[in-house]
Every structure is written in C-alpha cells, then in structure tokens.
Amino acid sequence: MEERVIGNGTLADGLVATIRGRIAARTLVPGAKLPSIRAFAKTMRVSNSTVVEAYDRLAAEGAIRSRPGSGFYVAAPLAPLSLAEIGPTLDRAVDPFWIARQSLEAGDDVLKPGCGWLPPSWMPEDALRKALRALSRADDSTLADYGSPLGLTPLRQLLARRMAERGIEASPEQILLVDSGTHAIDLVCRYLLQPGYTVLVDDPCYFNFHSMLRAHQARVVGVPYTPSGPDIGLFARALSEHRPRLYITNSALQNPTGATLSPVTAHKVLKLADEAGLTIVEDDIFADFEQTPAPRLAAFDGLDRVVHIGSFSKTLSASLRCGFIAAPRGWIEGLTDLRIATSFGSSRMSAELVLSILKDGSYRRHMEGLRVRLSRARDATIARLAPLGLTPWIEPEAGMLLWCRLPEGLDAAEIAKRALARNVVLAPGNAFSLSRSANGFLRFNVSQSLDERMFEVLEAAMRESR
Amino acid sequence: MEERVIGNGTLADGLVATIRGRIAARTLVPGAKLPSIRAFAKTMRVSNSTVVEAYDRLAAEGAIRSRPGSGFYVAAPLAPLSLAEIGPTLDRAVDPFWIARQSLEAGDDVLKPGCGWLPPSWMPEDALRKALRALSRADDSTLADYGSPLGLTPLRQLLARRMAERGIEASPEQILLVDSGTHAIDLVCRYLLQPGYTVLVDDPCYFNFHSMLRAHQARVVGVPYTPSGPDIGLFARALSEHRPRLYITNSALQNPTGATLSPVTAHKVLKLADEAGLTIVEDDIFADFEQTPAPRLAAFDGLDRVVHIGSFSKTLSASLRCGFIAAPRGWIEGLTDLRIATSFGSSRMSAELVLSILKDGSYRRHMEGLRVRLSRARDATIARLAPLGLTPWIEPEAGMLLWCRLPEGLDAAEIAKRALARNVVLAPGNAFSLSRSANGFLRFNVSQSLDERMFEVLEAAMRESR
Structure with missing residues (x-):
C-alpha cells in the first residue's frame, strides 16, 4: 500500500496540489514567477523530472x-469556472450544452x-389553469410566505404514498422538495462529493x-x-478499479436509450454496491410514463444506499419547478441545511400547484x-424512420425517447450540424x-417528431453527409 | 518567493494534499492503515516531524x-458534507441555521x-391573486414549457430599466434570472470559487x-x-493580508445593521478592489425598501468587477421564487451553462407573475x-424597546431591520434561548x-415586532438572564 501513497507520480501530485493551493490562497499571485525547475527540485x-511533470x-x-526562455509564471487572471473548457474541448455540435441551449432557445x-x-x-x-385559479384563492401565507424547510407536507405525504x-x-420525513430533478441530483452531489471524487x-x-459532474470537478x-x-x-x-463514490442512473426508461x-441486474448492482460501499442516485423522472412498473433500486434497497429522485417537469409542467429527493433518513438534516x-x-406555489393537480385525479387521467x-x-416515428435506414437500438416499452442507429458510415454530429442549418x-x-x-x-423524441418537415430535413442532411 | 512555495510547512501541505487525494479517489479505503511515520518520512x-504534522x-x-499503539487509519465511513460540523461547533442558539429553521418551521x-x-x-x-388569475389564461407554452436560458426577456428588459x-x-443580456437572491450568490460563488479560496x-x-461559504469550503x-x-x-x-477572491456585501440597508x-466609502472600496483584482458581489435585495437611493457599487463600477444581485422574496412573495444576477458581460455565458x-x-411561471405585478403599477403602489x-x-419598535434598555446601533433610513444593543452584561444567546422556550x-x-x-x-424585524407579548417575553428573558 505504501507504494500507492508514495512513488514518483505521487510526489508530483503533492507538488501540483501545493502550488495549486498557493495560487488559490493567492500567496502566488497572477504573474508571479515560479522557481526554476532545477532550483525547485533541489x-x-x-528529481527534475518530478518538477517538470508537476509544472506540465x-x-x-x-x-x-x-x-x-524565461520560465513558468502564474497565469493571470484567475479563470472562473467554465464548463465548456473543463475536459476535452468539444465540437459545439456534440457539446451537451449545445443541445440544451439550442432546444431552450429555439423559436x-x-x-x-x-x-x-x-x-x-x-x-x-x-x-394547470384550474390549479392556478384555485391558487389565486389561497390564503396569504400560501401566496407570499416561505415554505417549510422540507417543503409542503401534504405533497410529501402524497409522494410517499405514490412511491x-x-x-x-419512504416516510414523508425522508422526502425533501426541490426545484427539479436536476437540482435534486446536484444537491446530492454537493452533499457527497469533493473535487476529484469518482x-x-x-x-x-x-x-x-x-x-x-464537470461542475463538481468529479x-x-x-x-x-x-x-x-x-x-x-x-x-x-x-468498482474495483476506480472505487467510485457515486453511481448515477435511470432505472426505468433510461435516457437516451429508453431501456429498463x-x-x-438490479439485484447484482445492489450486491456490488453493498460490497463496495457505493451510493446510488436513481433518477426516476420518467417513472410516470411507464405502462408496467420496472424494478426500482430504491425499492430493492429500501433507501439505505440509494437516493431516489423525481420531478414533474416532464409530465406536468417545466414552467413551474418542482422535484424531490427521497434519501436515507440520516441525510435529510444535512441536505436541508x-x-x-x-x-x-x-417554491411553495409550485408545490401547491402540483398537489392540487395530483389530488383531484386530473394528473392520473392526463x-x-x-x-x-x-x-x-412511437410506432409512427419508428415506421417513418425505417425507410431512412434508422433502426431503434431497442423498442422502449414507454416514454418519449428512441435511440436510433444510423446506417453504417454516417456521422451523427455532421448530420446534426446540417439539420440545425435548416432549423431542426x-x-x-x-x-x-x-x-x-x-x-x-x-x-x-417521438412527441416532437410528428412534423413531416423534420423527416425531409433529416433525409437531406443524411444524404449530404454520405 | 521560493520560500513561500517550499519550506517545511509546505512539504506537509503536499503530504496532506496527496493523502487527501488518495482517500477521495478511494485508493486509500476507509479502514486502511497508513504507513508508519518513520517509514513514510524515510x-x-x-523529516519525521513533517509527517507528524501532516497526519495531525x-x-x-x-x-x-x-x-x-497501532498507528493511523483512514476514517470510515466517508463523511458527507455537514454544514453544521464544518468550522467550530456552535451553540445551536447562535447557529445561523437555527434562526433560519426556527423561523421557517414556526407555527x-x-x-x-x-x-x-x-x-x-x-x-x-x-x-398576487390578480396575477395568478391572469396567468391561468396564458398560452400553453407559458404554463408548461421551459423558459429561455437567461429567463423571460420582457422581465429582464424591465429589470434593466429599473436598474x-x-x-x-446593465443590458438585458447581462441579466440572468434565477430562483432567489441566495441562489444568485451561490451560483456566482460556484462560478468563481474553489475550495480554499478566501x-x-x-x-x-x-x-x-x-x-x-462553508458549503463552498471557502x-x-x-x-x-x-x-x-x-x-x-x-x-x-x-486585501493585502488575505488576497481574497471575492467580497460579498449589501450596499443599502445592510443586513443586520440597516446601515448604508x-x-x-464606495469610492474607496472600489479603488482598493481595482488594485487588488477583487470581485465584489453586491447583494441588493433590500433596494426597493429605500426612501432615497444610496450609492451602488454596481453603479460606480459599471458591472466591471461588481456583480449585482436582486430578488422579490422580501417585497412581493417568497412563495414564488424569483431573483436575478446582473454580471459582467463576459460571464453570462458561463453562468448560464x-x-x-x-x-x-x-421558473417561467414565477417570472411571469413578477412581470405582471411590476408592469401594472401595483408593485410601485405596494x-x-x-x-x-x-x-x-420602526418608530414604534424603537419606542417600545427603549424602556427595556435596548438602543439601536443606528436608526436605519428604511427597511425592516433594527440592530439593537442590549444593556451592558446581557448575553443575547442566553436571552434567545429563554425566549424560544416561550415561543418567541x-x-x-x-x-x-x-x-x-x-x-x-x-x-x-420591526414588521414582526408589533405584538405586545413579544416585548413581555423579551423583558422576562432579559430579567432571567441577569
């Protein structure tokens, strides 16, 4: 074990950490010259090569x-966190933000x-309209006051029954209301991760x-x-090679494949997680789309090492923000802090809106x-994609997503760029x-693939990419 | 300068960072034994003392x-982040969370x-009721869709005019809508800080x-x-001793003092910030309470090194969540990512509600x-506190806060504990x-100090604390 802690690579680790710490603490200010390799090594x-490795x-x-010809200097100014710049530079066409922002900004x-x-x-x-009218008649606390730390109790009780x-x-005291599924996972990551964790x-x-996870420097x-x-x-x-702290997954209707x-597999994942002391975040935001419920890690495990995440952005409204975390009992206090x-x-208003729609049966009917x-x-999209040579990796049991293989030799990023030029x-x-x-x-997304123009643009983009 | 990077203290820094990194990466798992001091030093x-320092x-x-008699072991299990445990352990009566949670949970x-x-x-x-009724008649995108990445454009335009x-x-393109003032500051901190920054x-x-800032490990x-x-x-x-990355402050109606x-001072703060390369977060959530506008760092500086923060939680509703960041132009892309x-x-719904209340003049009248x-x-509270021997540090020009000095020898934490036992x-x-x-x-808070029972409880708690 000593070999792991020490050794040459790790000496460089130590140097890197030391210098990084000095820059962070601004003992080394932007523009300052670092010691020469030879002097620092001495x-x-x-060895000189250890210092070279650290500086590199x-x-x-x-x-x-x-x-x-001059040496090494602290870079100026201190760069703020840029998610686009951490990790390898991506072609903007396959940069995750590109998809999110194009979709959010689309006219x-x-x-x-x-x-x-x-x-x-x-x-x-x-x-939604009916719930807003009902909310307009609520008491002044509901309209103007902060919610309780865990969030609206009757909604947490209802969520516990649904789970x-x-x-x-999950007891209602194990459920914390948050703003969205994304916010839920981010909060759990902040609770459990440090920079460098796997x-x-x-x-x-x-x-x-x-x-x-880039934002968490994981x-x-x-x-x-x-x-x-x-x-x-x-x-x-x-697990054995990387000893991760967390595993983040969708159990049902996985994004992007739609698989379940x-x-x-659920049993084996949990068995391995137990042995390795791994925590699992089960992001279950597509749960309500299912025809027949798939196994849930949180159900097998009993919220011991599994954190269960849900949200109403995909099924009810993304305009009001409401998600939730069901977590091991001992974590709720820390997560709430x-x-x-x-x-x-x-948002107390968002919670009230979700509660009233869930309560009166209109959500179930919807x-x-x-x-x-x-x-x-889904059937229509699969049928329309077939003549273009696009085949689903699997046929999902439910949900909106379809993960399709292109004909051999075609480049998805290239096709996406050409399609964007035509507003798709x-x-x-x-x-x-x-x-x-x-x-x-x-x-x-089969719900967004019903316009014939989309298929025409796709076909043209595929043709031009050959 | 070499002396600062190297030297004995810094060798220990390097060892600490190395071992911490190995624990984070789980190369050293909980329960593993560390090398003996002598062996590791060799x-x-x-020197042995460097290893002792690092282990300590x-x-x-x-x-x-x-x-x-056995040596050093990696602690098990990996502790999640607990804000209550970082930093010195506080008496729960003066723990910041205590006040927040007591207030949020109060019946x-x-x-x-x-x-x-x-x-x-x-x-x-x-x-608020009128705005909710209007929202119930909005189009389906407003009710159910995600907002644009920066947030509702007409609200950002209106905020720019108000600023x-x-x-x-600030141009509307320099304004990012978020969930609250707290969320705004947290996002800026995530953008600019790393653990260990000052x-x-x-x-x-x-x-x-x-x-x-504890959550940011600053x-x-x-x-x-x-x-x-x-x-x-x-x-x-x-600035010269600690070389901080950020300064977070309220320019107007400072919390808790109400000072402005x-x-x-604004000029001098900015001059020093310029020289030191300091970024300032100006949290201006009490702006709309002012009778006459105080100087704003963001106005003097022109959003160059000042980030300006606002929210509607204190003046309109804390139940809907809506705040904003006005930031240097080059930061908006990274903050949005x-x-x-x-x-x-x-929340698009929250933004729509704020916009409709701001637009029709009812906010101004309110x-x-x-x-x-x-x-x-404020006058009534000052008058009622005077006979108890409580005197305002200053008399604020506006707002809800009053920072009061107790008579000599009294202990605020003690009084707060006694008052809580009586539901205050x-x-x-x-x-x-x-x-x-x-x-x-x-x-x-003068708006929450109008019940005679509060003063009776305060008086009793003060008497018992003498």
Whole structure:
C-alpha cells in the first residue's frame, strides 16, 4: 500500500496540489514567477523530472504558463469556472450544452426532435389553469410566505404514498422538495462529493450528467449500458478499479436509450454496491410514463444506499419547478441545511400547484392519455424512420425517447450540424457518450417528431453527409 | 518567493494534499492503515516531524484516525458534507441555521421578531391573486414549457430599466434570472470559487453568507462594518493580508445593521478592489425598501468587477421564487451553462407573475405603502424597546431591520434561548458575526415586532438572564 501513497507520480501530485493551493490562497499571485525547475527540485529534494511533470500538469490545466526562455509564471487572471473548457474541448455540435441551449432557445419555427421534453400542447393545460385559479384563492401565507424547510407536507405525504405503490418505502420525513430533478441530483452531489471524487455513469447517459459532474470537478467513469441495465461485468470492474463514490442512473426508461433495468441486474448492482460501499442516485423522472412498473433500486434497497429522485417537469409542467429527493433518513438534516444555505427554500406555489393537480385525479387521467398518445407516436416515428435506414437500438416499452442507429458510415454530429442549418435540432449520440462511441446514433423524441418537415430535413442532411 | 512555495510547512501541505487525494479517489479505503511515520518520512525523504504534522492535520479534519499503539487509519465511513460540523461547533442558539429553521418551521402561535422577512399579511395579496388569475389564461407554452436560458426577456428588459433608475447600466443580456437572491450568490460563488479560496464578508453580515461559504469550503475573513460601510483601513489590510477572491456585501440597508454605504466609502472600496483584482458581489435585495437611493457599487463600477444581485422574496412573495444576477458581460455565458448544468432552468411561471405585478403599477403602489408602514413600525419598535434598555446601533433610513444593543452584561444567546422556550424566535447577534463579537446585540424585524407579548417575553428573558 505504501507504494500507492508514495512513488514518483505521487510526489508530483503533492507538488501540483501545493502550488495549486498557493495560487488559490493567492500567496502566488497572477504573474508571479515560479522557481526554476532545477532550483525547485533541489530544495524539494525531488528529481527534475518530478518538477517538470508537476509544472506540465499545472500548465495543461491553465493554472501556470510557460514563457519560452524565461520560465513558468502564474497565469493571470484567475479563470472562473467554465464548463465548456473543463475536459476535452468539444465540437459545439456534440457539446451537451449545445443541445440544451439550442432546444431552450429555439423559436417557434424550429423543430426539435432532439429535445428531451413534450410539446406544451401535450401537457395538462386545463388542469394547470384550474390549479392556478384555485391558487389565486389561497390564503396569504400560501401566496407570499416561505415554505417549510422540507417543503409542503401534504405533497410529501402524497409522494410517499405514490412511491409506496412502486414498492419504495419512504416516510414523508425522508422526502425533501426541490426545484427539479436536476437540482435534486446536484444537491446530492454537493452533499457527497469533493473535487476529484469518482462518479460512475451509464454510457450512454443523459448528457447533463456529464456537465453537472464537470461542475463538481468529479472524475467521471462510464459503464456500457445494455438493454437490461449496466453491463454487470464492467460495472464490477469499474468498482474495483476506480472505487467510485457515486453511481448515477435511470432505472426505468433510461435516457437516451429508453431501456429498463431487469430485476436480475438490479439485484447484482445492489450486491456490488453493498460490497463496495457505493451510493446510488436513481433518477426516476420518467417513472410516470411507464405502462408496467420496472424494478426500482430504491425499492430493492429500501433507501439505505440509494437516493431516489423525481420531478414533474416532464409530465406536468417545466414552467413551474418542482422535484424531490427521497434519501436515507440520516441525510435529510444535512441536505436541508445545504438547501437553505444555497437557495433558502423551494417554491411553495409550485408545490401547491402540483398537489392540487395530483389530488383531484386530473394528473392520473392526463398520464393515461399521454401513454396512449406516446405509444402511437412511437410506432409512427419508428415506421417513418425505417425507410431512412434508422433502426431503434431497442423498442422502449414507454416514454418519449428512441435511440436510433444510423446506417453504417454516417456521422451523427455532421448530420446534426446540417439539420440545425435548416432549423431542426437533433441530438447526436456522442453528446450522451462519455467514451464518444455513439456517433452512429441519434436520439429522437417521438412527441416532437410528428412534423413531416423534420423527416425531409433529416433525409437531406443524411444524404449530404454520405 | 521560493520560500513561500517550499519550506517545511509546505512539504506537509503536499503530504496532506496527496493523502487527501488518495482517500477521495478511494485508493486509500476507509479502514486502511497508513504507513508508519518513520517509514513514510524515510521514503518521502522528509523529516519525521513533517509527517507528524501532516497526519495531525488530517486527523484534525477527520480524514484519518489514530489508534494508540497501532498507528493511523483512514476514517470510515466517508463523511458527507455537514454544514453544521464544518468550522467550530456552535451553540445551536447562535447557529445561523437555527434562526433560519426556527423561523421557517414556526407555527402560527410563534412570534418571530428574529426572522428576516415580512408577515404575509404585509405582502401585496390582491396583486398576487390578480396575477395568478391572469396567468391561468396564458398560452400553453407559458404554463408548461421551459423558459429561455437567461429567463423571460420582457422581465429582464424591465429589470434593466429599473436598474438604470439607480444608475446601474446593465443590458438585458447581462441579466440572468434565477430562483432567489441566495441562489444568485451561490451560483456566482460556484462560478468563481474553489475550495480554499478566501472571501471577505462584513462583520456583522447576513448569517446565511457564513453557511453558504462553508458549503463552498471557502476561507471566510470578516471586516468590521461601520455606519457608512466596511472599515476602510481594515478592508485594505484584509486585501493585502488575505488576497481574497471575492467580497460579498449589501450596499443599502445592510443586513443586520440597516446601515448604508456612503459615496466616499464606495469610492474607496472600489479603488482598493481595482488594485487588488477583487470581485465584489453586491447583494441588493433590500433596494426597493429605500426612501432615497444610496450609492451602488454596481453603479460606480459599471458591472466591471461588481456583480449585482436582486430578488422579490422580501417585497412581493417568497412563495414564488424569483431573483436575478446582473454580471459582467463576459460571464453570462458561463453562468448560464452552470445554471443549466445544476438546475436546468428558472421558473417561467414565477417570472411571469413578477412581470405582471411590476408592469401594472401595483408593485410601485405596494412599495409606497410598505415604506410608510415600516417607518411607523420602526418608530414604534424603537419606542417600545427603549424602556427595556435596548438602543439601536443606528436608526436605519428604511427597511425592516433594527440592530439593537442590549444593556451592558446581557448575553443575547442566553436571552434567545429563554425566549424560544416561550415561543418567541429572536436573532442573537453572534449569528451574524464571524468574530463572535456581537453577543451584546439582537436583530429585530420591526414588521414582526408589533405584538405586545413579544416585548413581555423579551423583558422576562432579559430579567432571567441577569
């Protein structure tokens, strides 16, 4: 074990950390000259090559700069965190932010089969209007006051009952309301991670996991995803090789593949997680789209090492912000403190709106209709993509996503760029793939793929890319 | 300069960083034994005392544990971030979270002169109801879709015009809508800080700044606050001694003192900030309470090194969540990326509600009435506190806060504990003071201090504390 702590590589680690700390503390200010390699090596009693390695690494991360013939200097000014610049520079066409921002910024004349949500016309408009009218008659506390630290109690009670229907036993005191599924995962990451910690994700996975983990300065390791969950052999190997702190995954209707965890894989994942002391974040924002409930890690595990995440952005409204965390009992106090420190409270109005729509049965009716509508749209999209040579990796049981393989030799990023020039936002596969091995795939949202123009643009972009 | 980078202390820094990194990466797992001091010193070619220093520091931060007669072991399990445990352990009565959570959890029978917001009955209830009814008639995109990355354009345009009235030139493209003032500051901190960076705050200041900066693992340095802003001599000294990355402050109606920055101090603060390359976060959430606008750092500076923060939680509703950041032009792209990565988007519904209330003049009328009402409540509170021997540090020009000195020898934390037992939440001074030098002060919210029972409880608690 001593060999791991010490050795040459680790001496360089120590130098890097020391100099980085001095820059952070501004003992070394922007523009200051670092000691020469030879002098520094001598004083530190390390070899020249150790100092060279440390300086090279600091230069690569932009903390210091070399001026040929003169030496190394602290870079100026201190660069703020840029998610676009951490990690390898990406072609903007497969940069996760590109998809998100293109979709968010798109005008009405833009088609967006690459976006991850339903068109507003598919959302329960009447129920939202009715809930807003009811809210306009609420008492003044509801309209103007902060919510309680955990969030609206009757909504947490209702969420606990809904989870129980899926076999997840959570008391309302284990549920914390937050602003969205993304916010929920971010809060858990802030609670558990430090810069340099390792996190496992599926490959492919929701592209925003990559961006978020970059913001946490985590080391991200991908595990290939199969139609029944992560590849268990490679998952086990990743655990022993990388000793991750966290694994973030979707159990049902995985984004982008639409695949669903099998009971056997769920059991094996949890067994390995137990042995390795791994925490799992189960992002379950697509749960309500399911026709038949898939196994949930949180149900198997009982919220011991699994944190369960949900939200209403995909099924009810993304305009009001409401998500939740169901976490191990001992974590709620710390998560709530962290939530108060970083954004004070969740929106009481949003919670009231969600509660009133969930309570009166209109959400259940809306979801029943939505499942039928999505099923038809999925069939239509698959049928329309077939003549173009695009085939689904699997046929998902439910949900809006379809992960499609392009004909051999076509480049998804290239096609996406050409389509964007014609006002169609596609989602190229590598945006979802840490190993960048999915450039033969596109992710389609079947609810956003009903306009014939989309297929015409896609066909033209594919033709031009050959 | 070489002396600073190297030397004995810094060798220990390197060892600490190396071992911490190995624990983070889980190369050293919980329970693993560390090398003996002698063996480790020999292999690292450092003195025994350097290794002892490194191990002692790691033990102090809880990363490793010593077992007498056996050696040092990696502590198990990996502890999640606990804001309550970082920094010195506080008496819960002066723990910032204590005040926040007591206030948030308080039932209707609890009086809370220590909380930092208005009673809901003081908020523009009719305007909120009207805005909700109008929103119930909005189009389906407004009801159900994500907002644009920066947030609702007409609201950003209106905010830019409102800032211009205070002399702050910000284009709508420099304004990013977020969920609250707290969320705004947290996002800026995530953008600019790394663990170990130093941040200046006023002493006393809003207690949640302390909690938030603990979540960022920042080093926090306090600068004594005077009735016209930070003490300039000590501010200058803190800059040269600590080289902070950020200074977080309120320019107008400072929390907790109610004091306001003078033009001369504003000039000096900015001059020193320019010389030191310091960024300033100007938290201006109390702006709309002012009778006459105070100087704004963002106005003097032109959003060059000043980030300006605002929110509607204190003046309109804390139930809908809406705040904003006006930042240097070059930062907006990075801040927006970070916002998408960590919570995807802001609430479009909240932005629409704020916009409709701001647009139709009802907000302006509400604020005019509120200023008069607060002014009367302030006079009444000062008059009622005088016979108890409580005197305001200054008489604020506006706002809800009153920073009051207790009679000699009384202990604010003790009084707060006794008052809580009688269902009155007070805000003891040391919760606001990094140096813990404000235990002779209580912060009162004049809008929450109109119930005679509060004064009776206060008097009894003071009597029992003598």
